[in-house]
Amino acid sequence: MIAVKVYRDEQSILGFSVAGHSDFSARGSDIVCAAVSALSQTAVLALAEVAGIDPLYTKEDGLLECRIPQDIVPQKLQTCQVIFKTMLLGIANIAEQYPDFVGICNEEVL
Template identity: 35%
Template structure:
């Protein structure tokens, strides 16, 4: 099962952690894992490439099943607006996945 946690600070998403595997299908056929992977990687890429934010990212590239992302406090209004849009979209997507596939993923918000 995937354990997902989304952190908030002052009303903004400030980071997220993902651990585990969905085990909703065979390797390469697991749609829950694919959905979470695509959403999280796209979020990290968007924050870095579109919003221009220097994130703290920790992952287990060899075994998979672990990703931790921390967003710094932003003093740049334009970057903050972009980051909020990207991170709120991530949070909405994760809520949708968790509702549709609750057997394979749990989502906690802090």
């Protein structure tokens, strides 16, 4: 199962992690894994290219972790929120269609 964890404080999304494999089908032809990967990797690219920040991220086989810098200015933070929410909208839709293969949870960050 792909586990999506969303890091939040009281007001904002601060980052996310996507871990695991869906095992929906064979590696290389797994549409669930490909869809979640495309959404999450595009979000990291958009944070850099659209929001104009330098996201802190790690990408390994079966893992993508991403966080925004703590010293981000309010205007860029707002753009990051749009990017994160758009990514989560897509992943939530996939999780709704494939609940045995994708799960989403929130983690409060202090």
